[in-house]
Amino acid sequence: MTNLSDCSFAGFLFDMDGTLLTSIEASKRVWGRWAARFGLDAATFLPNAHGMQVRDVIRLLDLPGLDPDDEAAAIFAAELADMDGVTAIPGAGSFLTQLPADRWAIVTSAPRALALRRLDEAGLPVPPVLICAADVDRGKPDPSCFILAAERLGVAIDQCLVFEDAPAGILAAERSGATVVVITHAHPGRDAVHANGIGDYTDLSLEQTSMESWRVSCPGRARS
Template identity: 55%
Template sequence: MTENPIPYPDRRFQALLFDMDGTLLTSIESAERVWSRWLTCHGFDPVEILPRIHGVQTLETIRRLDIPGIDPQQEADWIAREEMVDLDGVRAIDGAAEFIAGLPHDGWAIVTSATRPLAEARLAAAGLVPPPLFITAEDIACGKPAPDCYIAAARQLGVDVTQCLVFEDAPAGIASGRAAGTEVVVITATHTHPFATEHPHIRDYRGLTTAHADGGLMLRPRMAV
């Protein structure tokens, strides 16, 4: 499927909502190193489990593994602490810093399955400015693929969630955005294999900017300088 350089070129959106890991920055190297250590200690094959961790809250992933005799919250806390200190390889998706720098203060948010401390650490490591609004794992009882996080972000921004555009990279997050009633753009920079999706998809944010139009935001090509 050919990537569309300017998704939804004729649509005006009230706000842009971004997943973080794999969408604004890549933390795959860090996350998979930590998770591989944890999975190996608990007798799992990381190759089998690692594809399931992306875009889902750590606590939810651990609960799904149904390991006898452990405290899922304690295990999730251990993983979070390890991820906080292992930030090697965390970096911004190409063009992301310039793209979000051009957004109005009240026109965007980050909606992530990471905890707030981890999200802040990864943004700093990637050289990205923190958003005016964070929705993190602590804020939502039901994480992605449930729509709660995107609905909460739109509510706090004071906009209609169905008039928001979500940027995502993983199936759980895409499903979350669609369940909330948003349109979705898929970022493919961290994908190692072709990704089948019905939604517009772009590799990164190079060549993309926004324009203000009648109180909303429209995606536009960034002019070369």
């Protein structure tokens, strides 16, 4: 298990939904309406789908006669129109302002337009490097999204700290070779989901340890 207080990192990669902001209630409404059209209960598949690209979720449902890309476009349009309840995870904005602008990125399974809309709604900054669904051929749990973000930051992936919340994203980050911190704020009851699990960013602080690296500490909250 990694003890964060003993490590320094050159890059910081963040998932968006459930990690920097919460959009779960909006997603439940949109997916609930979509699922009802096909006689499905979204609660039976949505928890396991969190963090995945929409078209991949629809493919896994294997519903006859559906075009995953067409359905994904319809869900995207509905999500873009529903921002009710989209808010920043506590402390996220303050923590992001501590990071060097050229050393952090967002890596999300959302389309770019939706990512920008939700970040704006939550009052969070947009980094120069924003990896979205269209930027990779394979979505999470494939690690290529995190590897691409590290490449665009110009740092090695094993020198990156990834902030995630969803099983697919956690697996992708671990497969990439990065160190992972799991944010549990959007998922009450998941406190033990990962060795480095914390509720939110409220107690996080950043310390520069060299010209090219920084240490993140969270007294009394991150477990090792």
